[in-house]
Amino acid sequence: xxxxxYTESDQGKFKKAAFEVAxxxxxxxNQLGTTVTAVAINADNTAELGNYGVDKVLNVSADAxxxxxxxxxxxxxxQAAANEDAKVVIVSSSADSKTLAPIxxxxxxxxxxxxxxxxxxxxxxxTVKRTAFTNKAFNMTEINSDVKVVxxxxxxxxxxxxxxxxxxxxxxxxxxxxxxxxxxxxxxxVTGKVTIADxxxxxxxxxxxxxxxxxxxxxxxADVLGAATAxxxxxxxxxxRPHGEHVGQTGKPVASNLYIAIGISGAIQHLAGINASxxxxxxxxxxxxxxxxxxxxxxxxxxxxxxxxLIEKLKEFKANNA
Amino acid sequence: MKILVCISHVPDTTSKINFTEGDTKFDTxxxxxxxxxxxxxxxTRAMWFKEKQGASVDVVNVGGAETEPTLRKALAIGADKAIxxxxxATDGFFVAKQxxxxxxxxxxxLVIAGRESIDYNGGMVPGMLAELTxxxxxNNCISLEVEGTAATAMREIxxxxxxxxxxxxxxxxxxxxxxxxxxxRIPNMRGxxxxxxxxxTVIDAIDTAQETSAVKFEKPAPKGAVKLVxxxxxxxxxxxxxxxxxxx
Numbered sequence: 001x002x003x004x005x006y007t008e009s010d011q012g013k014f015k016k017a018a019f020e021v022a023x024x025x026x027x028x029x030n031q032l033g034t035t036v037t038a039v040a041i042n043a044d045n046t047a048e049l050g051n052y053g054v055d056k057v058l059n060v061s062a063d064a065x066x067x068x069x070x071x072x073x074x075x076x077x078x079q080a081a082a083n084e085d086a087k088v089v090i091v092s093s094s095a096d097s098k099t100l101a102p103i104x105x106x107x108x109x110x111x112x113x114x115x116x117x118x119x120x121x122x123x124x125x126x127t128v129k130r131t132a133f134t135n136k137a138f139n140m141t142e143i144n145s146d147v148k149v150v151x152x153x154x155x156x157x158x159x160x161x162x163x164x165x166x167x168x169x170x171x172x173x174x175x176x177x178x179x180x181x182x183x184x185x186x187x188x189x190v191t192g193k194v195t196i197a198d199x200x201x202x203x204x205x206x207x208x209x210x211x212x213x214x215x216x217x218x219x220x221x222a223d224v225l226g227a228a229t230a231x232x233x234x235x236x237x238x239x240x241r242p243h244g245e246h247v248g249q250t251g252k253p254v255a256s257n258l259y260i261a262i263g264i265s266g267a268i269q270h271l272a273g274i275n276a277s278x279x280x281x282x283x284x285x286x287x288x289x290x291x292x293x294x295x296x297x298x299x300x301x302x303x304x305x306x307x308x309x310l311i312e313k314l315k316e317f318k319a320n321n322a
Numbered sequence: 323m324k325i326l327v328c329i330s331h332v333p334d335t336t337s338k339i340n341f342t343e344g345d346t347k348f349d350t351x352x353x354x355x356x357x358x359x360x361x362x363x364x365x366t367r368a369m370w371f372k373e374k375q376g377a378s379v380d381v382v383n384v385g386g387a388e389t390e391p392t393l394r395k396a397l398a399i400g401a402d403k404a405i406x407x408x409x410x411a412t413d414g415f416f417v418a419k420q421x422x423x424x425x426x427x428x429x430x431x432l433v434i435a436g437r438e439s440i441d442y443n444g445g446m447v448p449g450m451l452a453e454l455t456x457x458x459x460x461n462n463c464i465s466l467e468v469e470g471t472a473a474t475a476m477r478e479i480x481x482x483x484x485x486x487x488x489x490x491x492x493x494x495x496x497x498x499x500x501x502x503x504x505x506x507r508i509p510n511m512r513g514x515x516x517x518x519x520x521x522x523t524v525i526d527a528i529d530t531a532q533e534t535s536a537v538k539f540e541k542p543a544p545k546g547a548v549k550l551v552x553x554x555x556x557x558x559x560x561x562x563x564x565x566x567x568x569x570x
Contacts, residue, residue: 068484070449070459095479099461102414102449111415111533114445132539133348134440136339140538144531181458182488185474189482197480201569225570236498243464243499244478249335249440250359250498258569269335275542279567281559282548292548297562301553309556317560317570 002037002056003029004086006077008094009043016159016198017092019052023160024152025090026053027119032088036164039080039171041065041073046168053162058083058171065175067184068096074103076173081108081147083171088126089149094197101151111143114151117276134249135275153276154197155255196247199228201258202277204247206232208263208284208303212240217307218262224314230254232264248273263303266291283307323377323468323490326428327365328421328435328447329396330358330411331389335440341539348441348539350388357392360436364496366505367466368434369400375468378402380428384411384420390522397517398509404520409527413534414442418450423528425455430491431471437462437495442536448495457491464499468492 005025007018025036035055040046042065046057058080065072077100081089089104091097093115105112117138118129125142128150132139143150196202203222209215215229222229229245236246247254249269259277263284264270271294274280282295283306292298299306333339333353340349357365371377381396383389384407393404405428407420425433433455438445452459458473460466464483465476471490476483478499494500509517551559563570 068479070461071453074453095462095477098445099449099459099477102418102446103453103459105415105446106418106450106453111413112444112446113534115443127537132442132536133333133339134443136541137341138540138542139442139536140540141534141536143534145533182460182486185485185487187479187482187484189479189484193481195481237503244482246498258563258567272335279563279569281563292550294545295548296546296567297559298548298550299553299556299559300550306553306556310559313556313560314570317564321564 002035002084002086003032003088003090004077004081004084005036005038005054005090006092006097007038007040007043007049008092008097009040012042012044014043014048015094017094017154019159020154020157021090021092021152022049022052022054023162024119024157026160026162026164028088028090031120031123037084037086039077041076047166050164050166051161052159053164054166055164057166057168059168060171060173062173062175069180069182070099070103071179071181072175074100074107075175075179077104078107079173080171087147089147091149091151093151093154098151101149105149108147108149109145110147110149111145112149112151113141113143115153116150117153117156119157131276134272135253136272153255155257156276194226194228196228196230196252196254199256201225201227201260202230202247202254202256203227203260203262204230204232204264205235205262206264207234215241217311221260221307221311224311224318232270261291261295262307264291265289266294323371323375323432324428324430325368325371325377325379325432325434326425326430327361327368327379327381327396327401328433329361329365329381329383329392330436330439330441331355331383331385331392332358332439332441335359339541345539346537355392357395358436358439360438360497362506363498363500364434364436364494365396365399365401366501366507367496369507371468372400380405382407382421382424384409384417386410393522394517395509397520397522398513399507400513402520404522406522406524407527408524412536413532414444414446415450415533416530418447418454419530420527421447421451422454425451432468432490433457433493435493435495437497448493452493455491455493457493458488460486460488460492460494463494463496466494466500
């Protein structure tokens with residue numbers, strides 16, 4: 001009857017989102033008067049999950065799950081849910097979790113609510129608040145099925161420390177060959193760089209930068225802040241930056257603590273995609289740019305003057321506050 | 323190869339979002355509806371398979387009669403025929419079950435959907451459809467090649483890309499990158515004229531449960547005014563971010 005949570009890891013290390021969904025699962029378990037069981041797949045240090053209120057960990061260690069495989073991962077969670085008689089299954093909004101969740105929902109005959117930003121407002125009917133219309137609105141969604149799958153947005157619920165036993169138990173799913181109809185051939189991933197999904201800070205730039213050759217200062221600013229870099233749609237359409245950096249309605253969503261927009265006017269589609277970020281800073285020469293209406297802090301000025309200054313001042317700040 | 327492209331009928335990306343009937347319904351007043359952008363990338367890729375590999379391309383939508391102009395637009399872009407499942411699309415699982423019935427009935431080899439609709443942003447229909455039809459599934463698909471029954475697909479992952487080998491039957495959830503923005507097609511007059519004569523079949527929905535329901539909508543709280551910092555006083559910005567916003 002416990003709440004089941006999938007705590008995702010990468011190269012054996014839990015992602016930040018794993019601790020956030022564990023925190024969320026603990027809140028749901030409290031509301032339901034039950035415990036939290038996490039499923040960890042090929043993760044190293046499952047004891048860490050105890051800090052976020054996980055009572056039990058089903059520890060899956062399987063070579064077959066070395067590469068992500070949506071159906072095999074969903075089958076693992078399905079079997080774990082059956083094992084625990086779980087009625088609520090919590091996943092994150094990572095690319096992989098969003099891929100496996102719909103399959104898992106079918107396996108469990110469960111209603112699935114994605115992009116959930118807050119703890120359930122009621123457990124009967126089970127009601128959650130989620131974003132819709134690409135962050136231009138929220139909707140309250142009731143999940144009516146017996147088993148429920150909840151996908152929690154990144155950086156919305158936050159980390160809540162708790163103590164749990166995180167008692168690890170080996171769990172060996174039964175993985176049929178038929179699950180492996182998709183085989184990973186190669187992965188092209190930048191290592192050692194924070195991703196837009198995981199970043200606390202995102203530094204983003206637009207056409208105001210005039211050309212791809214001017215991105216050095218954007219990357220330097222991101223380095224100083226430990227931030228991910230992103231860009232507006234025109235910039236990715238022009239091929240100045242890779243598609244993977246495009247944030248906005250048809251690009252990646254951003255839900256960072258701090259979003260810095262440099263030379264981005266703030267088209268409605270862009271603002272929708274980054275609206276879930278908590279604090280927004282805009283740097284733009286045009287005081288009439290729509291972004292100023294959506295931002296918390298603004299600097300009217302030339303990016304080529306403001307950004308280098310900001311880099312210098314931040315370096316000083318970091319040195320003094322190290 | 324028989325391709326089915328799933329088309330969502332969504333408000334244009336520039337639409338102002340408002341609600342009506344006590345914030346329980348989306349206010350369609352004055353709203354321009356379009357093919358969901360993620361689906362349009364998929365439809366454009368499907369046209370490539372049609373023109374280069376002789377595939378047939380059907381389009382499907384789960385929705386009321388008001389969605390037909392959007393299906394006609396897909397026909398004008400070049401799809402062969404359209405199917406509308408006559409039901410209101412609210413719960414993703416419900417929609418996926420409707421589409422699964424269409425896929426099984428039509429014997430499609432490849433189903434192309436978008437990674438999410440830009441209205442409900444559920445992001446669940448393609449994955450559910452793949453599971454319900456025992457097809458392989460590629461989410462966030464940014465490249466797809468098919469030779470015979472073998473397929474090579476690339477998907478966007480957090481921080482990079484992943485290339486996989488798979489096979490038909492296959493469901494992909496496409497997004498920008500599957501084709502470039504500049505590849506998108508605006509229907510020409512000939513396409514629009516031909517679309518009027520192409521079949522648009524309306525079928526009844528199968529009877530199945532709504533597992534979720536959107537009971538109420540709300541808009542984000544209005545934002546306070548922006549605090550402007552002088553370009554010559556970046557120290558103040560850092561001070562605000564550190565002491566007031568507490569984000570650095």
